[in-house]
Amino acid sequence: MTGCRLAERIAGAAKLLDDAFKNVPSTASVRVVSHYDADGIAAAGILCNALVREGRRFHCSMIKGLSPNYVKSLAGESSAIIIFADMGSSLIKEISELGVSAIILDHHRPVEDEAGDRHKDIVHVNAHICGIDGTYGACASTLAYRFAEELDKHNIRLAPLALAGAVGDRQDIGGFSGYNKEVYETALGNGFLARMKGIKLPQGELGSAVERSTDPYLVGYSGKKGSGIELLKKLGIKPGRKTAEMTAEEREKLSSFIVTELIGKGTPADWIKEVSGEMIYTDFMGCGTLCDLADTLNACGRTDRTAIALAALMGDSGAISEAFAAKEEYNAMILDAMTSLEKTDVVKMGHLQYFTAKDDSIAGVLAGLAINYLFDPALPILALSRVGDKVKVSARATKPLVSSGCDLAASLSVAAEKFGGYGGGHPIAAGATIPANDEATFLKEMENIIASQMGGKK
Ligand code: C5P
Ligand code: C5P
Secondary structure, three states, X not given: OOOHHHHHHHHHHHHHHHHHOOOOOOOOEEEEEEEOXXXXXXXXXXXXXXXXXXXXXXXXXXXXXXXXXHHHHHHHOOOOEEEEEOOOHHHHHHHHOOOOEEEEEEOOOOHHHOOOOXXXXXXXXXXXXXXXXXXXXXXHHHHHHHHHHHHOHHHHHHHHHHHHHHHHOOOOOOOOOHHHHHHHHHHHHOOOEEEEEOOOOOOOEHHHHHHHOEXXXXXXXXXXXXXXHHHHHHHOOOOOOEHHHOOHHHHHHHHHHHHHHHHHHOOOHHHHHHHHOEEEEEOHHHOEEHHHHHHHHHHHHHOOOHHHHHHHHOOOHHHHHHHHHHHHXXXXXXXXXHHHHHOOOOEEOOOOEEEEOOOHHHHHHHHHHHHHHHOOOOOOEEEEEEEOOEEEEEEEOOHHHXXXXXXXXXXXXXXXXXXXXXXXXXOOEEEEEEEHHHHXXXXXXXXXXXXXXXXXXX
16 A cells, blocks of 8 residues: 555645635646656646646646756746646755745655655655655656546546656556556556557557667667568568557567567566566557657657647647657667667676767666666666766666665765765666766776675676
8 A cells, every 4th residue: 555645745735736826816827847758748747737627827847857046946936836746855945945835746765755844835745755666656647646636536537647657767667566556557447548468569560660669679670671571571470560460479479589589688577578568558649558658758858849748748639740750750869879889889897887878868768778678787887978067877777786786876876976966866777967077986986886785796
């Protein structure tokens, strides 16, 4: 059970929203600030749909990250209340200084389990302080969903969108758990989802789907023109067949081939299960599966089209078409970067490996795909991108590494702080920014911390 602390905090948040409009004109708006990844955009979409249903005006921004300066910049606005989603837990003090009511819906571990309860105008809904694992049990979009459901039961129609946010944050690896599982069961129970045996490949003609596939990334096939058709011939599958039209036998053949390839690459078992098991379809936005919806939102965020994504989530058909086009563009970008990465040597240290990423906006995605499909999954991976005089670090591990003690959020935050930088995230996926001049010493520091986290084990 997810515990009643979530219910209490959500009820407090709904009351704060109501109270915020007692002494201001009803035309005042609700300020929504969220993250630009799939989870953040899904959370923003849920909040804005719910606010419209409440008859509230809103002003929404989906940003790369929340800084103390960004929080300060909100002081000049005249919103009745601010809702932060997928961020805010680490800046409660700065938020309280705004003197505006605020709701924080976050799943990143708060600083020293700061509940923020002494600030009467802030309701802090963080998965961790509600006794839920914020890496797998709840994300910003499922917390936003819980809030929307509290405002109006009709908002349960947004449950598939909440789950797409969880998929975007990879919280579905190994199956939905914690509060996410409750949302999943609600969505299933209400007939919003259809579960089908399948293989995680893009929709469309199978040959091209194999070539466009990034997750799973199939070395020798993904990004290689003509390789998909060749593979289908080899497996005796009809060319021109669409992903959704495969017969059980064809699916079995393709699935066995992909699973064997991935086992050969050392892809962790839980990851293989995710790409070869059950696919979950939703009608929401007409994308296909929850993964397709998450990918579409993520693509919009990474290609500076957050406004398009939000309009699409509010039901604008023109925006939906643009969002699909963004997905194709982003997919091509990832394929291009991954095929280049295949030709690059990752640098291996004793307890970690790293590579240089040209574009910091896709570094995290590349690191996640690279550890699972390209390089050694037994070593945590760091993608380093130079931005001005700083280096941005995106780090990824695997569940087996985390079970052996690896905690990237802790190691990056300690190592970055040593050099005047900052970092955080989750044990399995974290990031940091450090001064570029300190890169080499920072890597040594990371190596030492990871070695001690894992007790010298690899
Ligand atoms: O900021 P936030 O918590 O939303 O981001 C989590 C990030 O961690 C996402 O980019 C997600 O894809 C990544 N992640 C991952 N592998 C996991 C779990 C999370 O790459 N197993
Ligand atoms: O940017 P990237 O996708 O690699 O971020 C992975 C995770 O680390 C996300 O949850 C992000 O919010 C977090 N992060 C952080 N502090 C940073 C950079 C990233 O907490 N400086």
